[in-house]
Amino acid sequence: MAFEFEHSAKNPLHPVSYLKMLAMHSRLEIVWTGQQEISAQDLAQKIHESMLSMEREFNRFSEKSPLSVVNLKASREEVCIGEDLFMALELCEAFRRGTRGYFDVATSTSCGRDMVSYTLNPKSHSVRFTAAEVNLDLGGFAKGFALERLRTLFTEQGVERALMNFGSSSILALGSHPYGEWWAVGVDHTKQHGIVAHEVHLRDGAMSVSGRNYKGEYHIVNPHTGASVAGEDLILVEGRSALVCEVLSTALYAAPKSERGAILSQYEGYHAKQIACGECGSVEIHEIG
């Protein structure tokens, strides 16, 4: 996993750095300002290492990853896991409960509604599945988790302005654009490519978008039914944490309209919209909650 790095000091007021890399089957891009080239290069290296570490931990397609080992063995025995994966699974379970079960990293299982798919043992730092055929997929969680980790890394390095885009669907902003009061992010119209369906202004905040993927596939599954959710509209969530935004956008997309407001109301400071894109470029936006 390599990365592309560029640095420009053409604008001496705001030297700007750019990083692009593939991680967790997505593209991570970051633009940040205020660092000279050597410091920025050093930070880029740290980002790369951090993403490599997460990839090693959470990639279920790699046979050697701890997550793959858990998927392989945890239905039969307790599997000891590292700090990061343990914390991630703790958070995932908390979010499952906090979203009425519409966010669940163990969706491809035979577990019934409201059933706990795994238990965590803090003493032994281990995980054990509660049933056979449980399979954990952190794909809907890892981008937000990674962005929060990057927020910490950037803050430690003293970077005050950055925009991070993980897979187009998860965005995190530090500070604002150097020539504006926010970072402006356009949500792409689903039917008319290149048209902005809705513009989001991020300042020290995050957003996440859920819907059909770029191939048009309904890739989000309703954990309660195991069926793909055939929603045409986008769900956009804005708030402080990229992780919470990602979890909520997935959960709200999967949840029926009647339950969305109640789920969102449990997350103070988070706002969600349902964005309907028409064939002729029209857009209808409804606040959720």
Added chain:
Amino acid sequence: MNRKEFLSDCGKIGFAGVTLSLFPWLQSCSEKAKQEVQGEKARIGIIGTGSRGCFHIKHLVQMPNVEVVALCDNYRPHLEDAAQYYPQAKLYDDYRCLLEQRDVEGVIIATPLYLHASMTLDALSAGKRVFCEKSMGYTLDECLDVYNKRKETNGVLFIGQQRLFDPKYIKAMSMIHEGKIGEVVGVRNYWYRNNNWRRDVPSPELERHINWRLYSEYSRGLMTELACHQLQNGSWALGMLPEKVMGSGSLVHWNKVDERDVYDCVTAIFTYPNGVNMTFESIISNKHFGMGEQILGTNGTIDLVTGMYYSDEPAPKGSGMHQLVAQIESGVMSNSVFAGTSWAAESSPLAPGMPIMPNVKVVTGESTVGAEADGSKELLEAFIHATITGRQPEKVLEESYYATQFALLADKAMHQNQILTLDEKYKIPYQPLK
């Protein structure tokens, strides 16, 4: 971003000198210039307190170094409206009496077009600094007389061409002169409204007095009231003056409703020595296209009204994220279309256009009085500075002079149904900005 921040930022990234040499009249807007007049007051008289006069008053009341000491209008309701802002000001119904008031240092003339030249000449003769609304005069000769009088008296004269002080126009023209859009190959201006352009008339005998814009006895209509603003764009962008002018005008709608005799539909073409055309089109019975001013270059287009740049080059590879780098390098902010439901490989959408500077203030051109954040306030501030210092900024009058002359020439071309050139006698010793 206001002009002060813009200039400050320009300075920090190293092209303040270039900007000010291109736009020398902005010198009076610098911090140094403001310090120069700190604590001093310009004593101002306002001649014409109708809608535009009151628009200026609303800006003047915000300026600490202005004292309005005299007001004049021969229509009493307008005078009384203005007097509410300045109860201490002396009131007149004859501008010549106002000009005799000795403590009036500068006058702002916001009267019907046919009065601009005579009032400006009288005011300059009386030793007043003068700000006169555009257009500069009702005829080509009047404009020349006014220009020469200013020269003869070495006075201060500003014409109300506020685009010269609008930050987005200044930024756009800087980019054009730096070659950002390539070679300039066309200039398009248009102004569409759908309203009758009338003011309420309390009594029929006041019709022509109040609705003077609609009658050719007092105004040249769309060319002097609207086109005049936009025609400076071509000279500004191309660094030359038009060689010939043609046009067509007619009354297509509003003459069915009232007795007006100025055109409500005009199209004019101005051809420059290098063959480039500038167009102006205005219809006031359809507003779909609104107001537009576009400079077309071989590499891209700048829309002056919206402050957007549209590249003719293919969109760069990579996402909008990567385009952010270029924006920050250039000191601008733009929306970047990149959020969606998932990563769409390298199929980044075409850039929909890029703002040329942050927080561009866009005006629609629908207001028949004036719009906020269009440079009007800054223009007035520059005039106040000049009133206090007695210094005429370079080139600001010459830009305004030619804007009016070519508006009048186009109007003449329409009425005579001819292709016209500006007579040598009207050419003043001035080279457009390059």
